Amino acid sequence: MHELKVAEDLSVIVLEAAKNGKLGKVSKVNILFGQLIQIVPDIFEFAFRECVRETVAENAEIDIEIIPVKMKCRGCGKDFRVMENRFVCEYCGSTDLEIISGKELFIKSIEGE
Amino acid sequence: MKNILDRNQNKANEVRSLLKSKKVVMVNLISSPGAGKTTLLERTLEEIGSKFRIGIIEGDITTDRDARRLQKFNVPIVVINTEGGCHLDSHSISKVLPSFNLDDLDVLFVENVGNLICPSQFDLGETFKLAVVSTTEGDDKPGKYPMLFREARAVLLNKTDIPYTNFKLESFKTDLRNINASVPLFEISCTKSDGLKGWFDWIEGQIFNE
Numbered sequence: 001m002h003e004l005k006v007a008e009d010l011s012v013i014v015l016e017a018a019k020n021g022k023l024g025k026v027s028k029v030n031i032l033f034g035q036l037i038q039i040v041p042d043i044f045e046f047a048f049r050e051c052v053r054e055t056v057a058e059n060a061e062i063d064i065e066i067i068p069v070k071m072k073c074r075g076c077g078k079d080f081r082v083m084e085n086r087f088v089c090e091y092c093g094s095t096d097l098e099i100i101s102g103k104e105l106f107i108k109s110i111e112g113e
Numbered sequence: 114m115k116n117i118l119d120r121n122q123n124k125a126n127e128v129r130s131l132l133k134s135k136k137v138v139m140v141n142l143i144s145s146p147g148a149g150k151t152t153l154l155e156r157t158l159e160e161i162g163s164k165f166r167i168g169i170i171e172g173d174i175t176t177d178r179d180a181r182r183l184q185k186f187n188v189p190i191v192v193i194n195t196e197g198g199c200h201l202d203s204h205s206i207s208k209v210l211p212s213f214n215l216d217d218l219d220v221l222f223v224e225n226v227g228n229l230i231c232p233s234q235f236d237l238g239e240t241f242k243l244a245v246v247s248t249t250e251g252d253d254k255p256g257k258y259p260m261l262f263r264e265a266r267a268v269l270l271n272k273t274d275i276p277y278t279n280f281k282l283e284s285f286k287t288d289l290r291n292i293n294a295s296v297p298l299f300e301i302s303c304t305k306s307d308g309l310k311g312w313f314d315w316i317e318g319q320i321f322n323e
Contacts, residue, residue, distance in 0.1 A: 001199045002231035010117045032114070036260045038230050085259045086291045095294030099263070105234075106114045 011051035023112035069102030125203035128238025144245035146227030200231035241266035252285035274302035
């Protein structure tokens with residue numbers, strides 16, 4: 001249920017941005033979540049709705065994009081997408097890898113008027 | 114683009130630099146409920162309690178039962194009750210740090226709330242994370258919770274003495290190596306005190322090196 005804490009922190013950022021941007025209504029919030037973060041979108045959206053009830057963001061649409069896990073091999077320098085949680089370079093077999101995507105917890109943009 | 118958990122991350126960075134300046138190593142223990150974190154701490158305090166100045170933060174949803182079990186070691190212990198929250202965060206850690214005299218500590222063990230997903234997403238400002246898993250949970254945990262097993266500096270497999278499970282050590286190791294090929298793995302039984310020597314040597318080495 002880390003969805004609740006993430007939703008809570010997101011709602012604070014969204015409402016602050018709406019206040020600073022003098023938005024009367026937030027219509028859409030665009031978010032990126034890495035696959036490794038294991039956020040369940042339905043639970044997250046439910047939690048976010050609770051956090052923004054009776055605010056300018058109460059009817060905002062939530063757009064969640066899930067970013068797949070990608071790694072860069074420190075051995076051969078190539079990067080590749082990780083399938084089925086097997087963190088092994090698919091080109092040279094090395095396990096000396098750096099995560100280049102999949103851990104995101106980002107707000108891409110906030111739309112409103 | 115803004116990180117949603119910026120607030121947590123900024124506070125974690127503050128905690129980390131404070132602890133670094135005080136030369137305190139903070140170890141974040143993560144496992145599912147009942148894997149044996151508290152028993153591991155008991156065995157560890159018995160062994161290294163006289164060699165280092167140790168403090169403990171007990172994260173629990175409710176009750177101070179774990180803390181009471183550790184009271185006999187006469188080390189400073191602070192309980193954080195999350196009142197339903199499934200993980201600790203950097204703000205809760207930062208709030209309780211003034212209860213410790215950091216100048217008189219070498220290491221601070223944080224027993225996180227029992228849960229394999231949520232605690233691994235929230236940086237507490239720790240020096241490193243440890244994953245504790247037990248044979249009774251099944252051998253498929255690394256693949257199901259990759260983030261924790263990827264980020265842990267060591268993995269402890271507890272309850273290796275229990276014979277009545279269908280846990281397959283080789284499957285577990287294959288699963289773990291797919292996620293993290295080089296992480297040290299300690300196969301232990303905290304109730305029988307099996308296999309703990311390697312763990313004690315390792316943790317002492319980590320505290321010295323930091």
